[in-house]
Amino acid sequence: MVTAIVVLLAGASLLGEPIAAESVAPEVDAILTRLEKTGDGIQGLRCALEYRVDDRINLDELAKFGAITFRRAQPHDTFMIHFHKLVQDDIATKKKEWYLFRDRWLWEVKERTATIIKREIVAPGERIDLFDLETAPFPVPFGQKKASILKSFVVTLAAPVKGDPPDTDHLVCVPRADTQLARDYKKLEFFVSRSLHLPVRIVATELDGYKVTTASFGKIEIDPGLTDRDFAGPPSWKNYTVSTEPRATPPSTIPGS
Numbered sequence: 001m002v003t004a005i006v007v008l009l010a011g012a013s014l015l016g017e018p019i020a021a022e023s024v025a026p027e028v029d030a031i032l033t034r035l036e037k038t039g040d041g042i043q044g045l046r047c048a049l050e051y052r053v054d055d056r057i058n059l060d061e062l063a064k065f066g067a068i069t070f071r072r073a074q075p076h077d078t079f080m081i082h083f084h085k086l087v088q089d090d091i092a093t094k095k096k097e098w099y100l101f102r103d104r105w106l107w108e109v110k111e112r113t114a115t116i117i118k119r120e121i122v123a124p125g126e127r128i129d130l131f132d133l134e135t136a137p138f139p140v141p142f143g144q145k146k147a148s149i150l151k152s153f154v155v156t157l158a159a160p161v162k163g164d165p166p167d168t169d170h171l172v173c174v175p176r177a178d179t180q181l182a183r184d185y186k187k188l189e190f191f192v193s194r195s196l197h198l199p200v201r202i203v204a205t206e207l208d209g210y211k212v213t214t215a216s217f218g219k220i221e222i223d224p225g226l227t228d229r230d231f232a233g234p235p236s237w238k239n240y241t242v243s244t245e246p247r248a249t250p251p252s253t254i255p256g257s
Contacts, residue, residue, distance in 0.1 A: 028155050031169050031192055032146040038197040039144065044071040044226040048218040049081065056210045063087040064097075068217070071226045075127050078102045080231050102231060109233065114240045120247040152179055153188070165191045165200050165216075183207065196220060 046069045053062040066083035081099040085092060098109040104122040109115070122128050149155065153173035164170055168191040175181035175188075186209055191201040198220060204213045 024150060024155070025157060028157050028171065029146070031157070031171065032149060032155070034197040035192060036144065036146045042072070042222055044223050045221065046070070046224050046226065047220040050216040050218070052214045054212045056212070060089065069226060069230050071231070076104060076122060078231055098233060100231060100233070109237065109240065111236070116237065116240045116242045117245065118242065119245045123247055149173070152176060152181060167194050168192055168200060169194060
């Protein structure tokens with residue numbers, strides 16, 4: 001769920017030779033350079049989130065509305081996704097959902113069931129980079145390195161069309177062969193703000209073309225002075241049932257293996 005929301009890029013293979021500079025259009029190179037530079041300078045971010053899934057086989061539409069809060073921290077960055085409204089088949093519910101990554105653990109919290117599932121994502125002593133397309137379990141939708149993007153995708157600049165977010169550049173990213181993305185997705189589309197140099201919409205079309213997931217980001221605040229309180233849940237969490245899922249032991253470290 002979280003992977004699909006924030007960038008839909010988990011499992012990308014970034015192995016291979018560097019991409020030759022002449023194979024990248026100058027305008028694409030410039031957009032990706034600005035995207036990387038802006039992401040490098042961000043210490044915190046808060047924005048509205050609209051998340052939609054269009055299932056064209058089952059003729060089902062799902063929409064969730066909420067917000068993302070992100071802060072750089074040591075040893076691991078912290079983020080929270082909070083949904084306050086869900087609409088499915090024209091039926092709306094305001095039961096809240098939260099997805100919180102903090103201190104190696106991903107929390108999945110649902111008001112409807114009054115439950116918290118804590119999943120260990122990072123082993124003790126291990127560090128992950130949430131901007132790394134190869135290793136991050138749920139990459140953040142900004143701050144990726146230009147070289148990493150070009151290793152995973154063939155990137156082109158599309159002409160603007162009606163319905164595009166205003167004042168954006170539309171990058172079409174087709175996964176390169178022999179990557180996990182190529183087995184899952186037909187293409188990813190990034191609509192990058194020309195003023196903020198950040199994505200304001202990401203569209204992922206699955207390989208069969210029958211499921212399209214769209215994440216739109218609005219009211220973006222850069223470095224709004226976030227504190228621990230911005231990542232604290234409401235008092236009602238104290239009454240929720242909590243379950244814990246430790247990270248599985250890698251096969252190579254199982255005694256007797």
